[in-house]
Amino acid sequence: MFEKRLGDEGYATYKLPRTNNRGDGLLTAVNRKSFRVLNYRELLFNDFGNRVAQLLHVELVIPFLQSHAKDVKHDALVVNTPLLFPHNSSYCLPRLKQVYKILQYIESYQEMYQLQTAPIILCGDWNGSKRGHVYKFLRSQCFVSSYDTAHHYTDSDVDCHKWVSHRNHRGNICGVDFIWLLNPYEHRKPLNISFIKAVLGIIKNRLCEVSRESIDPFGFLENENCKGTCVDLSGFSQALTVLGLTGYPNGLDIEELHDLWLKLDTDGDGVIDFSQFKSALDPSSLLQSENENEALEAQTETPQNTSRSATIGFEVKHSALFPTQVEDGIWPEDYSLSDHAQLTVEFAPVTMHCPQSFCHPAQTMT
Template structure:
């Protein structure tokens, strides 16, 4: 795994990340949980790269209205440099974010040059004509595309994702008497940027929708468990709730694996993908891998744990002790317990339910059922501590 190149990331018209590079992972087919390849053994590589759409790239700190998109020579030269780097690496899988899909000349350049190099390309624009989107390319020497799906989150971030169902050109050897091609699911996405803490729940929902869709797709097509690769700009670090949510579902970060990093916060600062529009050093570009043989807890269980993690984070961010956090949630309850109405009021105050894309009434009800351990309709102090002190379990 290594980083390099030039590019960037942006959120709407409000931010532009000066990208320091891309992330590339070289993955052994053996490492995905299935047998060895028919000799000679081959590996395939995967690159994820937010290339910073010219409509978001600011050229002047004093004049924020000056964008790269206004100067054809600038954006054409930079994107050709990106293309040269991609073609120099020739990864088996390329997942790009912030491709300026609103510009036909630029789209044609990527599709033509990648196509000439043997890639099958698929693109998907963000909803509501935001101007940018995703492009995923798989090399025909390694994979054939069996199916493709667009995933539209339909939230106020207008985010989208691509799902590719591919099959390896070179078959895997599962026994001495038979060999079959390996099938893999690939997802490319770019999650919402968390401008404030209330948007963390939206980003978590976007990932939840991806995993829900993967589950439904596998059931719809009666597919056996298979490796899954999630790529993209996740706009969140190892310290974030999305990272812990995916780890609780059995996914591993290829970058962590390559560098023998742990899940602890102590390793969160050891790699950097870019500076964001606030000037913060970030490491948010991920290639996630799922071994199909790994145990996975029910998706809804992981989701509930992740939401409780957000609630706990917000309570602690408000510098509330355990007793004060309980008192805050208890609100005007007549007894020494938390009522459902008090719980709902707290979620609203935290901004988790007061906007259209926050927690739904069913989400809130499911969380309450988990919190009310004995099912008596209220949450006492002991039940509160169960959730307040619990951590997301990572298998």
């Protein structure tokens, strides 16, 4: 039904089922009058949630572009994915890792095809609200929620519940559907730094849970090699295992754990004292020196007369949810089309200019 009706209306359709024959999956439809699909990739996470993602490399072919110089890049990347449902706090980290893997893949694809300045649109069922770690992680990478942008909503707690888009299987209503937009930015944080900051937020939350259970939130870090005041890598790894934050399939792997340890062990002496660890749980203090170094490098590597490359970006013109009651935080009882509201965003292409030094972020991002 979808293929025929969409095909008759001029759409190319791309389907991707979830792994292990879960019976559902993804559908992305592209209007041939507006976009030409240059490449299509499928991401199979092969995780315990059998999650998948689609990446479409498209080129804009709408009349807007005909009046612009031929050297303006017309490429854009579109990703569609569903994230795991957060059944409990143990699902926070695997959800974060799913997004991290997607952004890592996008970076690799951009580097391979020299698309570092292409705008990125992320679509799908994110199964998490504006107060979650995934939302904050994407915001730290300069992505904006198109709906919130169109309605001038902020990230504040006051604006977090002004709209809803889903009535989940528990009967709760929440705002979890986003169409994310990233236009080229000059001062985007390295991806691994944003990831580590988000992981620290999850660790902090888990420690709060442990504390509420009347367990010493730092005593569990002690091991036979370091007692009372500090912890070594082995003890730190064991502690995160106790918290359920390491190991297959939903925890940090060895490389991610090592990267986290290097950021925490700032003096490189092989141990982290508890006061140092407590300070590190405030991500702003951990990342302050790194941000200062990045700003200094940007000043020294990007002179004022840097040449600039023109590319296409997107401006959010309009965004709406249907049925309209959900825009006021109300789920209508007579709505039976889906357990999700329909989110629509209208983008207008605009010409953007990016410094040539930013056109190759692989030099500064890992």
